[in-house]
Amino acid sequence: MKEHYAEILRAIGEDLNRPGLKDTPARAAKAMEFLTRGYNQTIDEVVNDALFPSDSSEMIIVKDIELYSMCEHHLLPFIGKAHVAYIPTGKVVGLSKVARIVDMFARRLQIQEQLTVQIAETVKQVTGAEGVGVIIEAKHMCMMMRGVEKQNSVMKTSAMLGTFRDNQATRTEFLSLIR
Template identity: 45%
Template sequence: MDAKSKIVKPWDKQGLSDHVSAAPTPAGPRPSREEAEAAVRVLIAYAGDDAKREGVLDTPKRVVDAYEELFQGYRECPAEALDRTFSETSGYDDFVLVKDITFNSHCEHHMMPFFGKAHVAYKPTERVVGLSKLARLVDVYAKRLQTQENMTAQIATALEEVLKPKGVAVMIEAEHTCMSLRGVTKPGSMTLTTHFSGTFRDDPNELVRFMSLVREK
């Protein structure tokens, strides 16, 4: 679908939710790099270490570098992740599923990682999207402070509004380190969230097929 299709249709910006149509608008001026590194030094001291110790002297720089990568979703537009669509489908009328999309995100409550796999399916109408774009969409939303429930709904909404398919199914399975490494300390516990719309919600057979294919090894 990615290489052989020739007709490319741009996505329609009309009627898209704010979180789909653009990257988030900053609440205020972004702190400078120097301010961010100073904040990391404060946290090192708060933890009980010496921010001037040789082993952690360059840690503030490394943390800020990591933040640029881990939270790059704040500078990316979900709709643009789905911008290349193809109308040559040769009459394809079944759903498209990309499963086991690995991701890493951060819980907005404790700023600790949660990670796992996303399974994303949609039933096309007149156009399909490049398969890698589904994985890209997952990453755009994952690389922000998140809750798993919100991330699941956001991915589904973006697919519904941009592709306007007959149905969307999103399932996310993740382990939250704010639960496995602190608090109740239950490593290995998995959280599962889902969002189904259109044919996946209305037709039990479609839902069963989706679940069976996701679980199939």
């Protein structure tokens, strides 16, 4: 990857021997590995058996989970927050695991629409929840730094599964609690 970054820098007309760029190809390769580390994770590693028996059947929400991802179309960041809710049926997942699930999928080349669905489906699969709701709000550098250059635009996506899709009252409760 380091050699490819060096070639990109040469292709844009940069001098790789100037002091500020001497180690840039290696740093850029290391940064890209970090930004896409979700490819090297599995859901089993992320959850790490942190499922606990619970009699709760009330909505659980983890709100304002910051996320950093990379647009698969332009390789530019999108930055925002995720709100994840589920209604358990006999077991709950450790609180930090919800954020780790968000990170695992966000740290891959993505489109926000797919990221939202991946998180929802995975939380449902892991917990066996009666329903799952996920909303993501993010600013996309591909829209802010290039193209249309709209600085204040925010994209919102949602995925509603089970009772969050089928029951208007459940969806309304979720939406009111994340406001």
